[in-house]
Amino acid sequence: MSSQTKTRILVALGLVLATILVFNISGGSPAAPGAAADEAYHPIALENPALHLDRIERLRKLEYEPTGRDIFTASLPPPPAPKVDPPYVPHTVPAPPPEPPLTVPFKFYGFSADPKTGAKRGFFTNGDEVFIAAEGEIVMNRYRIASIGNTAVDVEEVSSGKHAKLTLDAPGSGGAP
Numbered sequence: 001m002s003s004q005t006k007t008r009i010l011v012a013l014g015l016v017l018a019t020i021l022v023f024n025i026s027g028g029s030p031a032a033p034g035a036a037a038d039e040a041y042h043p044i045a046l047e048n049p050a051l052h053l054d055r056i057e058r059l060r061k062l063e064y065e066p067t068g069r070d071i072f073t074a075s076l077p078p079p080p081a082p083k084v085d086p087p088y089v090p091h092t093v094p095a096p097p098p099e100p101p102l103t104v105p106f107k108f109y110g111f112s113a114d115p116k117t118g119a120k121r122g123f124f125t126n127g128d129e130v131f132i133a134a135e136g137e138i139v140m141n142r143y144r145i146a147s148i149g150n151t152a153v154d155v156e157e158v159s160s161g162k163h164a165k166l167t168l169d170a171p172g173s174g175g176a177p
Helices: 003-026 035-039 053-061
Strands: 107-113 120-126 129-134 143-148 152-157 163-167
Touching: 107 152, 107 163, 120 143, 129 143
Parallel strands: none
Antiparallel strands: 107 120, 120 129, 143 152, 152 163
């Protein structure tokens, strides 16, 4: 090794030593252990530092449920059986319930026929109120008299188109057929 190489190594070691000394001297005196930690300490903001006994009790009651895997072996447990969907059953829509029959608030208690034209007029009563209507006329702003026979009348509700058949009701019978 030449003297020039030895000098360069010596200068490099001197620079490393000088750098180490500068950092040690400029850092000040070493602090007591734990002093720096005290300055950075901030307590946790906790509203109620009491023990949560309800949580502890819940954990005490918790029971271990095994998964079926042996923790002392490296092999994985068999995969769970695939889910099998039940067979498809088409949803059948039930038939709508039958519509309730039309109830008419008045009674048919007689008719008259014109001998010349053959046109019939029916006599209807709703309590003390009496209506006289021919075929095609509307009674009580809701019911149309469709046809008048000798013993029955066909009544149609104008709004829904439902039909009802009223039989001849004798005035003294009280509504019984």
